[in-house]
Amino acid sequence: MAILLKTSKMIEMQIDDFLNFISEAGIFFKRGLENYLKDNSAEFEKRLLAVSEHERKADELRLNIEKQLYIHTLIPESRGDVLAILENTDRVMDDIKEALQVFAIEHPAISEEFDALFLELADSSIESVESLIRSVRAFFKDIASVNDHIHKVKFYEREADKIAMSLKNEIFKSDINLSQKIHLRFCVQQIERISDSAEDMSERLAIYTIKRQI
Amino acid sequence: MIKFRTAAWIAAIFVILGAVIEGSGASGTLGKLGSINTMPGAFTVALAAALSVAFMTKLKLPVSTSQAIVGAIIGWNMFSGSITDITSLTKIVLTWIVCPVLSALIAIILYKFFKFFLAKAKIHLLDLDAYTRIGLIIVGAFGAYSLGANNISNVVGVFTSSSPFHDINVYNIFTISGNQILFLIGGIAIAVGIFTYSHKVVKTIGKSLFKLSPVTAFIVVLSQSIVLYLFASTEIRHALMSLGIPKYPLVPVSSSQAVIGAILGIAIAKGGRNIQFNILGKISSGWITTPVIACIISFVALFFVQNVFDQHVYHKTPYSLSLKVIDQLEKEGFPIEKIESFEGTRYSTGLRLQQNLKKIKNLNNKEKSMIYSYAAVDSFYVNPAFLKDIEAENILTYKQFRSLETISRQSFSHKWEFQNELILLSPDWEYRTEKQKNYLAYNAHLKKQYDFIYHYLKILNYK
Numbered sequence: 229m230a231i232l233l234k235t236s237k238m239i240e241m242q243i244d245d246f247l248n249f250i251s252e253a254g255i256f257f258k259r260g261l262e263n264y265l266k267d268n269s270a271e272f273e274k275r276l277l278a279v280s281e282h283e284r285k286a287d288e289l290r291l292n293i294e295k296q297l298y299i300h301t302l303i304p305e306s307r308g309d310v311l312a313i314l315e316n317t318d319r320v321m322d323d324i325k326e327a328l329q330v331f332a333i334e335h336p337a338i339s340e341e342f343d344a345l346f347l348e349l350a351d352s353s354i355e356s357v358e359s360l361i362r363s364v365r366a367f368f369k370d371i372a373s374v375n376d377h378i379h380k381v382k383f384y385e386r387e388a389d390k391i392a393m394s395l396k397n398e399i400f401k402s403d404i405n406l407s408q409k410i411h412l413r414f415c416v417q418q419i420e421r422i423s424d425s426a427e428d429m430s431e432r433l434a435i436y437t438i439k440r441q442i
Numbered sequence: 443m444i445k446f447r448t449a450a451w452i453a454a455i456f457v458i459l460g461a462v463i464e465g466s467g468a469s470g471t472l473g474k475l476g477s478i479n480t481m482p483g484a485f486t487v488a489l490a491a492a493l494s495v496a497f498m499t500k501l502k503l504p505v506s507t508s509q510a511i512v513g514a515i516i517g518w519n520m521f522s523g524s525i526t527d528i529t530s531l532t533k534i535v536l537t538w539i540v541c542p543v544l545s546a547l548i549a550i551i552l553y554k555f556f557k558f559f560l561a562k563a564k565i566h567l568l569d570l571d572a573y574t575r576i577g578l579i580i581v582g583a584f585g586a587y588s589l590g591a592n593n594i595s596n597v598v599g600v601f602t603s604s605s606p607f608h609d610i611n612v613y614n615i616f617t618i619s620g621n622q623i624l625f626l627i628g629g630i631a632i633a634v635g636i637f638t639y640s641h642k643v644v645k646t647i648g649k650s651l652f653k654l655s656p657v658t659a660f661i662v663v664l665s666q667s668i669v670l671y672l673f674a675s676t677e678i679r680h681a682l683m684s685l686g687i688p689k690y691p692l693v694p695v696s697s698s699q700a701v702i703g704a705i706l707g708i709a710i711a712k713g714g715r716n717i718q719f720n721i722l723g724k725i726s727s728g729w730i731t732t733p734v735i736a737c738i739i740s741f742v743a744l745f746f747v748q749n750v751f752d753q754h755v756y757h758k759t760p761y762s763l764s765l766k767v768i769d770q771l772e773k774e775g776f777p778i779e780k781i782e783s784f785e786g787t788r789y790s791t792g793l794r795l796q797q798n799l800k801k802i803k804n805l806n807n808k809e810k811s812m813i814y815s816y817a818a819v820d821s822f823y824v825n826p827a828f829l830k831d832i833e834a835e836n837i838l839t840y841k842q843f844r845s846l847e848t849i850s851r852q853s854f855s856h857k858w859e860f861q862n863e864l865i866l867l868s869p870d871w872e873y874r875t876e877k878q879k880n881y882l883a884y885n886a887h888l889k890k891q892y893d894f895i896y897h898y899l900k901i902l903n904y905k
Contacts, residue, residue, distance in 0.1 A: 232576075233569070236572045239568055240568050367567070368567045442553070442557055
């Protein structure tokens with residue numbers, strides 16, 4: 229019995245670490261975008277590296293957690309749901325990394341007039357991820373408050389949608405090249421996708437929460 | 443959640459413990475319903491109950507061993523011309539109804555409590571899983587213990603009156619009564635059943651009956667175990683009675699109906715959606731069909747065993763309304779003017795007496811029960827050869843044994859007559875009244891002592 233509790237505690241710590249990595253990657257993404265917009269390429273590279281490193285560690289942790297859950301036949305009733313939660317949250321992490329990589333590889337030329345809206349968009353998207361992480365933590369520890377956090381995920385996703393819409397409007401109203409406009413729209417969509425994935429995940433989480441109620 | 447082998451070991455050990463330690467409570471009530479007094483009779487009745495369970499399971503009808511055994515005993519009563527004690531029967535049937543209802547109520551309370559507690563305690567999903575596993579093993583063990591204590595009398599209860607086992611004193615440390623040996627054998631039989639036959643059943647129930655979350659599964663097992671234990675434990679009954687809860691009989695109840703009751707209770711606590719009310723209909727139909735089928739099978743089987751295999755399936759218990767019986771009834775406050783015209787009559791069976799008593803108007807059930815218990819003729823002979831054996835068992839007090847020695851070589855034709863004589867000789871033979879200290883435990887022990895000497899000194903009239 230002591231072994232059972234010890235294993236559970238170990239996996240709980242790993243789940244916490246996994247969620248910490250995603251949360252930190254979100255912050256790195258925001259900082260990285262700021263650095264990019266300020267043309268601070270050295271700092272931007274550091275942030276990109278940190279996000280990639282976090283993504284790799286989170287992947288390793290997720291695989292280890294999944295393996296442990298099966299080896300020790302833990303939570304057989306909700307194991308499927310927990311695995312889905314971990315995998316879908318990991319997908320949000322992938323979206324964060326991919327979005328930052330777009331800036332690193334494609335070097336979109338962003339004129340200063342769009343900076344504020346790009347930062348606002350990144351802010352809302354990452355806030356939705358933060359709320360998702362809080363709701364996932366609540367799923368494990370405080371089931372009653374999951375829905376409060378899910379509500380915030382949806383709120384920030386809608387905010388991100390609105391900002392993306394006005395940013396796209398601004399971009400297409402401006403007198404830059406069409407090719408540049410399309411490129412910037414792609415970058416906006418990449419950042420917007422982060423909050424969309426967070427929202428998709430939160431909807432699944434709402435169902436898993438109903439299932440977890442006794 | 444846990445391996446079948448682990449579950450089977452826990453269940454087997456605790457079923458045996460429950461049966462041996464507390465199995466006697468529920469078997470007493472079955473004994474009142476009909477005291478099957480020969481081994482072939484008991485064997486046939488147990489077989490009839492088993493056949494009815496097998497037959498009804500084959501037909502996919504809801505069935506409970508507890509209800510089958512009651513039907514089979516009534517079948518024996520009808521066959522042997524013994525009286526079925528309506529008061530005991532009513533009490534038993536009432537418990538069948540009370541059992542799933544009580545189980546549902548307990549499940550509702552536990553569900554509400556755990557819902558509140560878990561919301562406040564904020565336990566991590568993985569910790570909760572670990573605690574639930576440990577909890578399930580503990581309540582599983584308690585469930586098996588309660589099942590052993592409550593349902594053992596379904597298995598071997600009918601053999602108690604004809605059991606060949608005597609009490610065994612183990613190095614003066616503790617005594618295993620004859621009945622406990624019987625319950626041990628029954629418990630081992632259940633344990634063998636768990637290892638050999640239950641795997642499929644466990645899998646079916648685990649998968650198809652109802653998809654329960656681990657916490658609700660825990661609540662269901664706990665509610666069922668509490669109900670079974672309530673109807674098995676003499677101590678709990680004494681404790682509840684001292685709290686002012688009315689006296690209730692300890693009877694074998696159906697564990698599957700307790701489970702269904704608990705699941706329904708949880709469904710109600712969750713808001714009452716998706717309840718299949720036809721399940722309730724199925725349960726209540728089982729209250730009638732199971733005993734009736736078991737009763738018919740028992741009657742037919744007894745006829746066969748008696749006439750084809752030439753076995754004594756019962757001892758005749760004659761009844762006599764002699765002058766001394768009527769005098770005794772008067773002392774007990776019975777309105778004897780009602781039965782004065784029956785003075786000196788004798789009846790070959792209880793059924794005959796019952797038919798004759800029908801002629802008397804305004805005789806209530808309590809008065810009838812009094813007549814049956816005082817008029818029953820049980821021959822006792824205080825055989826000096828057996829006194830040494832009784833002394834060796836070390837179960838009676840010194841005074842009790844001395845009084846028994848004083849009436850050596852005397853015979854008695856009624857249990858009460860024998861008892862009165864013993865009380866005259868030693869107050870140690872007297873039951874305590876409700877006002878006296880510790881009366882419940884004392885009386886339960888004294889009853890055991892009486893049963894012990896009856897077992898030795900009763901003379902059997904073979905049919």
